[in-house]
Amino acid sequence: MLSIVIPIYNEEEMVPFLRQELMKFALDLRCKLEIILVNDGSSDRTLDGLLDWANSDPRAKIIHLSRNFGHQIAATAGLDHASGDAVVLIDADLQDPLAAVHGMVARYCEGYDVVYGQRARRTGESSFKLVTAWAFYRLMKLLVYTDLPVDTGDFRLISRQCLKGLQSMRETHRFLRGMVAWAGYPQIAFMYDRDARRRGQTKYPLRKLFAFAWTAATSFSTLPLKLSWMFGCLVGLFGVEEGARAILAEMMGWYVVPGWTSLMVVGSVVGSVLLMSIGVLGQYVGKIYEQSKARPLYLVSRTFNLKEKE
Numbered sequence: 001m002l003s004i005v006i007p008i009y010n011e012e013e014m015v016p017f018l019r020q021e022l023m024k025f026a027l028d029l030r031c032k033l034e035i036i037l038v039n040d041g042s043s044d045r046t047l048d049g050l051l052d053w054a055n056s057d058p059r060a061k062i063i064h065l066s067r068n069f070g071h072q073i074a075a076t077a078g079l080d081h082a083s084g085d086a087v088v089l090i091d092a093d094l095q096d097p098l099a100a101v102h103g104m105v106a107r108y109c110e111g112y113d114v115v116y117g118q119r120a121r122r123t124g125e126s127s128f129k130l131v132t133a134w135a136f137y138r139l140m141k142l143l144v145y146t147d148l149p150v151d152t153g154d155f156r157l158i159s160r161q162c163l164k165g166l167q168s169m170r171e172t173h174r175f176l177r178g179m180v181a182w183a184g185y186p187q188i189a190f191m192y193d194r195d196a197r198r199r200g201q202t203k204y205p206l207r208k209l210f211a212f213a214w215t216a217a218t219s220f221s222t223l224p225l226k227l228s229w230m231f232g233c234l235v236g237l238f239g240v241e242e243g244a245r246a247i248l249a250e251m252m253g254w255y256v257v258p259g260w261t262s263l264m265v266v267g268s269v270v271g272s273v274l275l276m277s278i279g280v281l282g283q284y285v286g287k288i289y290e291q292s293k294a295r296p297l298y299l300v301s302r303t304f305n306l307k308e309k310e
Contacts, residue, residue, distance in 0.1 A: 035060045036063065062302075065298055107157075112187065
């Protein structure tokens, strides 16, 4: 059994094309198939299209969340309800081609528990998008988690064994690609060319990309706290420099407004660093607070063709 998990948010235009492409994909598949469609609180007519699909095809199973919880939580809901021996996580825009899944299944049959899609080429995207995406993955690997594969999104195949380990991690602020890498198990890349979006608009503009990067950094690394300590050291060195400059000015007879420069500069820099450090620390404390409430990651409003899990 192969499960394909697809988080969906406001993809009314994309649903008919997605349905058509998945039906073509199923014709070449040599195993049973289930399609887990997670409607992440869409505000358009996405759910109507999904219901029409589920009514005509029992393999299409819908999880309708009570509101929009975000891509990572919606993906988690789909993974939680998947029953396949192997599970493929893919976005609804199909920029990650379904044809690549056949290659992933072949590598899974060779004994790999995780086969992650690694983008060799990206088409239909601006130069700015390409540069920011390139920088994002390298910075995440350098600063957040050294074992994180570059040029790799959430598109991947996960074995049932690895999925059980992933399901045991109930973190409120989720970075799935990092969590899968941390879980270990035999993992391998599958190179492919990423296509342009066929319908609709991207749900990850630059603002959300930066927010996602910050979530990844604060959920998977203590680096921001370490950086605030480093900033404190730099400010201390700056204070030493200002003290040495004041002594030299007194000895050499340089003209300065007594105390003004050192007071204003050092006071401003120290205050700025303190506020930044407190802000970073507050982010971590806030995440601890939200995790300590132990709320469920998501709430399911309705399901179709699928028995809701308790």
